[in-house]
Amino acid sequence: MELAEAKQKFIESWGKLGSEWGINRTMAQVHALLLISPEALTTEEIMETLNISRGNANMNLRDLIGWGLIEKQHKAGERKEYFFADKDTWNIARQVAKERRKRELDPVLKVLDELSKVTGDSKDPEFRTFSKSITDINKLAKNVDKTLDTMLKAEESWFWGSLFKIFK
Amino acid sequence: MELAEAKQKFIESWGKLGSEWGINRTMAQVHALLLISPEALTTEEIMETLNISRGNANMNLRDLIGWGLIEKQHKAGERKEYFFADKDTWNIARQVAKERRKRELDPVLKVLDELSKVTGDSKDPEFRTFSKSITDINKLAKNVDKTLDTMLKAEESWFWGSLFKIFK
DNA sequence: TTAAACTTTCAAAACTTTTTGAAAGTTTAA
Protein backbone atom coordinates (compact mmCIF):
# COMPACT_ATOMS: atom_id res chain seq x y z
CA MET A 1 0.00 0.00 0.00
CA GLU A 2 1.15 3.51 -0.82
CA LEU A 3 1.74 5.99 1.98
CA ALA A 4 -0.88 8.33 0.52
CA GLU A 5 -3.45 5.55 0.43
CA ALA A 6 -2.54 4.44 3.94
CA LYS A 7 -3.02 7.96 5.24
CA GLN A 8 -6.46 8.11 3.64
CA LYS A 9 -7.38 4.80 5.16
CA PHE A 10 -6.25 5.83 8.62
CA ILE A 11 -8.23 9.09 8.49
CA GLU A 12 -11.29 7.18 7.36
CA SER A 13 -11.01 4.48 10.04
CA TRP A 14 -10.35 6.96 12.81
CA GLY A 15 -13.42 8.91 11.71
CA LYS A 16 -15.57 5.80 11.67
CA LEU A 17 -14.41 4.70 15.10
CA GLY A 18 -15.10 8.17 16.45
CA SER A 19 -18.63 8.23 15.13
CA GLU A 20 -19.35 4.79 16.58
CA TRP A 21 -18.27 6.10 19.97
CA GLY A 22 -20.34 9.26 19.82
CA ILE A 23 -17.65 11.62 18.51
CA ASN A 24 -18.29 13.77 15.44
CA ARG A 25 -16.76 11.99 12.46
CA THR A 26 -15.16 15.10 10.99
CA MET A 27 -13.62 16.03 14.31
CA ALA A 28 -12.02 12.60 14.51
CA GLN A 29 -10.77 12.94 10.94
CA VAL A 30 -9.19 16.31 11.57
CA HIS A 31 -7.53 14.78 14.61
CA ALA A 32 -6.28 11.83 12.56
CA LEU A 33 -4.88 14.15 9.92
CA LEU A 34 -2.95 16.18 12.49
CA LEU A 35 -1.77 13.00 14.22
CA ILE A 36 0.09 11.87 11.14
CA SER A 37 1.38 15.30 10.08
CA PRO A 38 4.97 16.03 11.02
CA GLU A 39 4.28 19.75 10.64
CA ALA A 40 1.52 21.92 12.08
CA LEU A 41 -1.18 22.65 9.47
CA THR A 42 -3.28 25.68 8.60
CA THR A 43 -7.06 25.73 8.43
CA GLU A 44 -6.67 26.08 4.68
CA GLU A 45 -4.62 22.89 4.37
CA ILE A 46 -7.04 20.95 6.51
CA MET A 47 -10.00 22.18 4.46
CA GLU A 48 -8.32 21.08 1.27
CA THR A 49 -7.12 17.70 2.45
CA LEU A 50 -10.45 16.69 3.96
CA ASN A 51 -12.69 18.55 1.53
CA ILE A 52 -14.61 20.42 4.15
CA SER A 53 -15.80 24.01 4.44
CA ARG A 54 -14.06 26.74 6.36
CA GLY A 55 -16.82 26.89 8.97
CA ASN A 56 -16.71 23.18 9.54
CA ALA A 57 -12.93 23.13 9.84
CA ASN A 58 -12.94 26.05 12.25
CA MET A 59 -15.64 24.57 14.47
CA ASN A 60 -13.99 21.17 14.74
CA LEU A 61 -10.57 22.66 15.37
CA ARG A 62 -12.02 24.64 18.23
CA ASP A 63 -13.72 21.54 19.61
CA LEU A 64 -10.47 19.59 19.42
CA ILE A 65 -8.75 22.35 21.36
CA GLY A 66 -11.58 22.10 23.90
CA TRP A 67 -10.89 18.39 24.23
CA GLY A 68 -7.23 19.17 24.83
CA LEU A 69 -6.19 17.09 21.83
CA ILE A 70 -4.63 19.77 19.62
CA GLU A 71 -3.01 23.17 20.05
CA LYS A 72 -2.57 26.36 18.12
CA GLN A 73 0.89 27.31 17.04
CA HIS A 74 2.11 30.69 15.90
CA LYS A 75 4.94 30.84 13.43
CA ALA A 76 7.22 33.84 13.68
CA GLY A 77 6.41 36.48 11.08
CA GLU A 78 3.23 34.69 9.96
CA ARG A 79 -0.35 35.82 10.32
CA LYS A 80 -1.91 32.40 9.90
CA GLU A 81 -2.63 30.05 12.77
CA TYR A 82 -1.17 26.58 12.64
CA PHE A 83 -2.55 23.55 14.43
CA PHE A 84 -0.76 20.48 15.69
CA ALA A 85 -1.78 17.40 17.65
CA ASP A 86 -0.21 15.93 20.74
CA LYS A 87 1.29 12.73 19.33
CA ASP A 88 1.58 10.82 22.61
CA THR A 89 -1.14 8.15 22.52
CA TRP A 90 -1.14 7.76 26.28
CA ASN A 91 -1.88 11.48 26.66
CA ILE A 92 -4.60 11.19 24.04
CA ALA A 93 -6.26 8.28 25.84
CA ARG A 94 -6.05 10.10 29.15
CA GLN A 95 -7.39 13.30 27.71
CA VAL A 96 -10.38 11.57 26.12
CA ALA A 97 -11.08 9.60 29.30
CA LYS A 98 -10.83 12.78 31.35
CA GLU A 99 -13.23 14.76 29.19
CA ARG A 100 -15.81 12.02 28.86
CA ARG A 101 -15.72 11.43 32.57
CA LYS A 102 -16.33 15.10 33.21
CA ARG A 103 -19.01 15.50 30.54
CA GLU A 104 -20.87 12.20 30.83
CA LEU A 105 -19.94 10.01 33.76
CA ASP A 106 -20.03 12.74 36.43
CA PRO A 107 -23.63 13.83 35.68
CA VAL A 108 -24.79 10.21 35.74
CA LEU A 109 -23.08 9.61 39.09
CA LYS A 110 -24.90 12.63 40.43
CA VAL A 111 -28.28 11.30 39.28
CA LEU A 112 -27.52 7.84 40.63
CA ASP A 113 -26.65 9.25 44.03
CA GLU A 114 -29.94 11.12 44.09
CA LEU A 115 -31.85 8.05 43.01
CA SER A 116 -30.23 5.86 45.68
CA LYS A 117 -31.84 8.09 48.26
CA VAL A 118 -35.39 7.27 47.16
CA THR A 119 -37.17 5.45 49.97
CA GLY A 120 -40.15 3.13 49.76
CA ASP A 121 -41.96 0.06 50.94
CA SER A 122 -39.40 -2.74 51.12
CA LYS A 123 -42.26 -5.23 50.62
CA ASP A 124 -43.05 -3.72 47.22
CA PRO A 125 -41.27 -5.66 44.44
CA GLU A 126 -41.32 -2.55 42.25
CA PHE A 127 -39.39 -0.65 44.86
CA ARG A 128 -37.05 -3.51 45.70
CA THR A 129 -36.05 -4.10 42.08
CA PHE A 130 -35.56 -0.41 41.40
CA SER A 131 -33.53 0.01 44.52
CA LYS A 132 -31.28 -2.96 43.87
CA SER A 133 -30.57 -2.00 40.27
CA ILE A 134 -29.72 1.57 41.17
CA THR A 135 -27.46 0.47 44.01
CA ASP A 136 -25.62 -2.03 41.83
CA ILE A 137 -25.15 0.35 38.92
CA ASN A 138 -24.03 3.03 41.34
CA LYS A 139 -21.38 0.69 42.74
CA LEU A 140 -20.10 -0.21 39.30
CA ALA A 141 -20.05 3.42 38.19
CA LYS A 142 -18.11 4.41 41.28
CA ASN A 143 -15.56 1.69 40.65
CA VAL A 144 -15.13 2.84 37.08
CA ASP A 145 -14.78 6.39 38.33
CA LYS A 146 -12.10 5.42 40.82
CA THR A 147 -10.19 3.41 38.24
CA LEU A 148 -10.29 6.31 35.77
CA ASP A 149 -9.05 8.61 38.47
CA THR A 150 -6.02 6.41 39.06
CA MET A 151 -5.43 6.06 35.35
CA LEU A 152 -5.55 9.80 34.82
CA LYS A 153 -2.87 10.35 37.40
CA ALA A 154 -0.74 7.47 36.26
CA GLU A 155 2.32 7.32 34.11
CA GLU A 156 1.89 5.05 31.14
CA SER A 157 4.65 2.62 32.04
CA TRP A 158 3.40 2.28 35.59
CA PHE A 159 -0.16 1.79 34.46
CA TRP A 160 0.45 -0.95 31.93
CA GLY A 161 3.09 -2.50 34.14
CA SER A 162 0.59 -2.81 36.94
CA LEU A 163 -2.10 -4.24 34.70
CA PHE A 164 0.42 -6.69 33.36
CA LYS A 165 1.14 -7.97 36.83
CA ILE A 166 -2.53 -8.74 37.31
CA PHE A 167 -3.41 -10.03 33.91
CA LYS A 168 -0.51 -12.40 33.55
CA MET B 1 -38.71 11.89 45.34
CA GLU B 2 -41.53 9.53 44.44
CA LEU B 3 -40.72 6.08 43.10
CA ALA B 4 -42.61 6.83 39.88
CA GLU B 5 -40.62 10.03 39.36
CA ALA B 6 -37.36 8.28 40.18
CA LYS B 7 -38.10 5.59 37.59
CA GLN B 8 -38.73 8.24 34.96
CA LYS B 9 -35.51 9.97 35.85
CA PHE B 10 -33.49 6.78 35.65
CA ILE B 11 -34.93 5.86 32.24
CA GLU B 12 -34.16 9.35 30.99
CA SER B 13 -30.59 9.39 32.30
CA TRP B 14 -29.80 5.93 31.02
CA GLY B 15 -31.10 6.96 27.61
CA LYS B 16 -29.02 10.11 27.60
CA LEU B 17 -25.86 8.26 28.62
CA GLY B 18 -26.49 5.70 25.91
CA SER B 19 -26.86 8.31 23.19
CA GLU B 20 -23.66 10.06 24.30
CA TRP B 21 -21.83 6.77 23.91
CA GLY B 22 -23.24 5.96 20.50
CA ILE B 23 -26.12 3.75 21.58
CA ASN B 24 -29.63 4.46 20.35
CA ARG B 25 -31.44 6.41 23.04
CA THR B 26 -34.65 4.41 22.84
CA MET B 27 -32.77 1.14 23.06
CA ALA B 28 -31.10 2.33 26.25
CA GLN B 29 -34.46 3.44 27.63
CA VAL B 30 -36.10 0.11 26.92
CA HIS B 31 -33.17 -1.51 28.66
CA ALA B 32 -33.51 0.83 31.65
CA LEU B 33 -37.21 0.08 31.91
CA LEU B 34 -36.63 -3.68 31.95
CA LEU B 35 -33.76 -3.29 34.41
CA ILE B 36 -36.07 -1.84 37.04
CA SER B 37 -39.05 -4.09 36.33
CA PRO B 38 -39.45 -7.02 38.71
CA GLU B 39 -41.62 -8.79 36.13
CA ALA B 40 -41.02 -9.46 32.46
CA LEU B 41 -42.97 -7.02 30.27
CA THR B 42 -44.85 -7.33 26.98
CA THR B 43 -44.19 -5.22 23.90
CA GLU B 44 -47.53 -3.55 24.60
CA GLU B 45 -46.52 -2.48 28.10
CA ILE B 46 -43.19 -1.13 26.87
CA MET B 47 -44.88 0.83 24.08
CA GLU B 48 -47.25 2.39 26.58
CA THR B 49 -44.72 3.23 29.25
CA LEU B 50 -42.21 4.81 26.87
CA ASN B 51 -44.73 6.21 24.38
CA ILE B 52 -43.17 4.59 21.36
CA SER B 53 -44.64 2.81 18.35
CA ARG B 54 -44.92 -0.93 17.93
CA GLY B 55 -42.28 -1.01 15.21
CA ASN B 56 -39.84 0.95 17.27
CA ALA B 57 -40.38 -1.22 20.33
CA ASN B 58 -39.99 -4.39 18.33
CA MET B 59 -36.81 -3.26 16.61
CA ASN B 60 -35.11 -2.14 19.81
CA LEU B 61 -36.14 -5.28 21.68
CA ARG B 62 -34.57 -7.34 18.94
CA ASP B 63 -31.41 -5.26 19.09
CA LEU B 64 -31.21 -5.65 22.85
CA ILE B 65 -31.51 -9.41 22.42
CA GLY B 66 -28.69 -9.15 19.86
CA TRP B 67 -26.56 -7.36 22.44
CA GLY B 68 -27.28 -10.17 24.89
CA LEU B 69 -28.83 -7.74 27.37
CA ILE B 70 -32.40 -9.03 27.48
CA GLU B 71 -34.24 -12.29 26.83
CA LYS B 72 -37.63 -13.46 25.71
CA GLN B 73 -39.77 -15.30 28.19
CA HIS B 74 -42.78 -17.45 27.49
CA LYS B 75 -45.48 -17.69 30.08
CA ALA B 76 -47.39 -20.97 30.22
CA GLY B 77 -50.74 -20.73 28.50
CA GLU B 78 -49.99 -17.27 27.05
CA ARG B 79 -49.53 -16.25 23.45
CA LYS B 80 -47.69 -13.01 24.16
CA GLU B 81 -43.95 -12.76 24.45
CA TYR B 82 -42.50 -11.28 27.58
CA PHE B 83 -39.10 -9.64 27.88
CA PHE B 84 -36.81 -9.36 30.84
CA ALA B 85 -33.34 -7.96 31.42
CA ASP B 86 -30.36 -9.60 33.05
CA LYS B 87 -30.11 -7.60 36.27
CA ASP B 88 -26.46 -8.39 37.05
CA THR B 89 -24.53 -5.20 36.34
CA TRP B 90 -21.26 -7.05 35.95
CA ASN B 91 -22.79 -9.20 33.23
CA ILE B 92 -24.19 -6.09 31.56
CA ALA B 93 -20.81 -4.37 31.56
CA ARG B 94 -19.12 -7.47 30.19
CA GLN B 95 -21.75 -7.97 27.53
CA VAL B 96 -21.49 -4.38 26.32
CA ALA B 97 -17.68 -4.53 26.34
CA LYS B 98 -17.77 -7.81 24.45
CA GLU B 99 -20.09 -6.55 21.73
CA ARG B 100 -18.34 -3.26 21.22
CA ARG B 101 -15.01 -5.00 21.01
CA LYS B 102 -16.36 -7.33 18.37
CA ARG B 103 -18.17 -4.65 16.39
CA GLU B 104 -15.76 -1.73 16.66
CA LEU B 105 -12.38 -2.50 18.18
CA ASP B 106 -11.67 -5.65 16.18
CA PRO B 107 -12.12 -3.98 12.76
CA VAL B 108 -9.87 -1.10 13.82
CA LEU B 109 -7.19 -3.50 15.01
CA LYS B 110 -7.33 -5.17 11.63
CA VAL B 111 -6.84 -1.88 9.79
CA LEU B 112 -4.02 -0.84 12.13
CA ASP B 113 -2.20 -4.10 11.52
CA GLU B 114 -2.47 -3.54 7.80
CA LEU B 115 -1.28 0.03 8.12
CA SER B 116 1.72 -0.94 10.25
CA LYS B 117 2.96 -2.93 7.28
CA VAL B 118 3.26 0.11 5.03
CA THR B 119 6.90 0.63 4.16
CA GLY B 120 8.61 3.79 3.06
CA ASP B 121 11.60 6.05 3.11
CA SER B 122 12.73 6.36 6.72
CA LYS B 123 14.28 9.73 5.86
CA ASP B 124 10.86 11.11 4.91
CA PRO B 125 9.28 12.94 7.87
CA GLU B 126 5.84 12.24 6.43
CA PHE B 127 6.51 8.55 6.54
CA ARG B 128 8.24 8.60 9.92
CA THR B 129 5.40 10.47 11.62
CA PHE B 130 2.75 8.25 10.06
CA SER B 131 4.62 5.15 11.00
CA LYS B 132 5.23 6.18 14.59
CA SER B 133 1.62 7.22 15.19
CA ILE B 134 0.25 4.00 13.75
CA THR B 135 2.68 1.87 15.75
CA ASP B 136 1.85 3.68 18.99
CA ILE B 137 -1.89 3.55 18.50
CA ASN B 138 -1.59 -0.09 17.55
CA LYS B 139 0.24 -0.85 20.78
CA LEU B 140 -2.35 0.97 22.88
CA ALA B 141 -5.22 -0.74 21.07
CA LYS B 142 -3.65 -4.14 21.60
CA ASN B 143 -3.22 -3.44 25.30
CA VAL B 144 -6.86 -2.42 25.57
CA ASP B 145 -7.82 -5.55 23.68
CA LYS B 146 -5.83 -7.77 26.01
CA THR B 147 -7.25 -6.09 29.09
CA LEU B 148 -10.81 -6.49 27.79
CA ASP B 149 -10.10 -10.11 27.10
CA THR B 150 -9.09 -10.69 30.69
CA MET B 151 -12.03 -8.72 31.95
CA LEU B 152 -14.46 -10.74 29.85
CA LYS B 153 -13.22 -13.97 31.32
CA ALA B 154 -13.04 -12.67 34.86
CA GLU B 155 -15.38 -12.99 37.77
CA GLU B 156 -16.48 -9.68 39.16
CA SER B 157 -15.01 -10.12 42.61
CA TRP B 158 -11.69 -11.24 41.20
CA PHE B 159 -11.57 -8.36 38.75
CA TRP B 160 -12.28 -5.55 41.18
CA GLY B 161 -10.23 -7.22 43.87
CA SER B 162 -7.23 -7.25 41.56
CA LEU B 163 -7.70 -3.67 40.52
CA PHE B 164 -8.04 -2.74 44.14
CA LYS B 165 -4.66 -4.25 44.92
CA ILE B 166 -3.06 -2.00 42.32
CA PHE B 167 -4.99 1.15 42.87
CA LYS B 168 -4.70 1.24 46.65
C1' DT C 1 -6.18 55.47 10.70
C1' DT C 2 -6.94 51.85 6.69
C1' DA C 3 -7.30 47.70 4.36
C1' DA C 4 -5.68 43.20 3.81
C1' DA C 5 -5.39 38.82 6.01
C1' DC C 6 -7.22 36.11 8.65
C1' DT C 7 -10.90 33.85 12.15
C1' DT C 8 -15.50 33.20 13.85
C1' DT C 9 -20.46 32.95 13.61
C1' DC C 10 -24.88 31.22 12.43
C1' DA C 11 -29.13 30.47 9.61
C1' DA C 12 -30.26 27.56 6.13
C1' DA C 13 -29.35 23.25 3.58
C1' DA C 14 -27.76 18.63 3.40
C1' DC C 15 -27.30 14.54 5.41
C1' DT C 16 -28.04 10.80 8.88
C1' DT C 17 -30.61 8.39 12.13
C1' DT C 18 -34.68 7.17 14.29
C1' DT C 19 -39.53 6.50 14.44
C1' DT C 20 -43.98 5.51 12.73
C1' DG C 21 -47.80 2.65 11.40
C1' DA C 22 -49.97 -0.03 8.17
C1' DA C 23 -49.32 -4.23 5.72
C1' DA C 24 -47.37 -8.72 5.56
C1' DG C 25 -46.01 -12.66 8.00
C1' DT C 26 -46.35 -16.23 11.63
C1' DT C 27 -48.23 -19.07 15.18
C1' DT C 28 -51.77 -21.29 17.69
C1' DA C 29 -56.30 -22.94 19.23
C1' DA C 30 -60.29 -24.81 17.90
Add this chain to the structure above:
DNA sequence: TTAAACTTTCAAAAAGTTTTGAAAGTTTAA
Protein backbone atom coordinates in the same frame (compact mmCIF):
# COMPACT_ATOMS: atom_id res chain seq x y z
C1' DT D 1 -58.68 -25.68 7.63
C1' DT D 2 -59.76 -20.73 9.66
C1' DA D 3 -59.28 -16.66 12.07
C1' DA D 4 -57.68 -14.40 15.96
C1' DA D 5 -53.60 -13.05 18.34
C1' DC D 6 -49.56 -11.83 17.95
C1' DT D 7 -44.71 -10.38 15.71
C1' DT D 8 -41.96 -8.50 12.02
C1' DT D 9 -40.93 -5.59 8.14
C1' DC D 10 -40.09 -1.52 5.67
C1' DA D 11 -41.03 2.79 3.06
C1' DA D 12 -42.03 7.18 4.22
C1' DA D 13 -41.96 10.91 7.69
C1' DA D 14 -39.99 13.11 11.53
C1' DA D 15 -36.31 14.32 14.29
C1' DG D 16 -31.65 15.11 15.08
C1' DT D 17 -26.98 16.26 13.59
C1' DT D 18 -23.56 18.12 10.70
C1' DT D 19 -22.03 21.11 7.07
C1' DT D 20 -21.94 25.04 4.26
C1' DG D 21 -20.68 29.65 2.95
C1' DA D 22 -21.40 34.29 3.16
C1' DA D 23 -21.27 37.96 6.37
C1' DA D 24 -19.48 39.84 10.52
C1' DG D 25 -15.70 40.28 13.47
C1' DT D 26 -10.74 40.68 14.68
C1' DT D 27 -5.91 41.48 14.22
C1' DT D 28 -1.88 43.36 12.21
C1' DA D 29 1.30 45.96 9.23
C1' DA D 30 2.10 50.04 7.26
